[in-house]
Amino acid sequence: MSGLLRTISTRTAPALRGSMITQKASVYTRPAKSPISAAETAIGLGVFTLAILGPSGWVLANIESYKKK
Template sequence: MSGLLRTISTRTSLALRGPMITQRASVFTRPAKDPLGPAETIIGLGLFALAILGPSGWILANIEDYKKKD
C-alpha cells in the first residue's frame, strides 16, 4: 500500500510543480519576403471557405438520403 501511495504522491508532485523547461515559441516579426498578390489571396480564401462550407453543404444537399431508414 505504501508503494502505491508513494507512486501517486510523486506523480502528483511533478504535476503540481509545473514544467522544468521553459518553452519558447518561434515567432518571426519581420514582414514577408514576397508579399501575397490579390490572386493568391482570393485562391487561399476560396479554398479555406470550401474546406469549411463544403461538407455542410454536401450534407444539406443530401439531407433526404440521410433521413431514410433502410
C-alpha cells in the same frame, strides 16, 4: 496536519513545475520575404471556404437521403 501538507507542497511544487515543457511561439517581426498577390489571397480564401463549408453543404443538400437511412 495542515502544516505538514503546506510544508510538503511548498517544497515539491517548484520541482514539479520545473519539469514541464515550455512552449515558445515562433513569431517573426520582419516583413514577408515576398509579398502575396491579390490572386493568391483570393485562391487561399476560396480553398479554406470550400474546405470548411463544403462538407456541411453536402450534408444539407443530401439531408433527405440521410433521413431515409
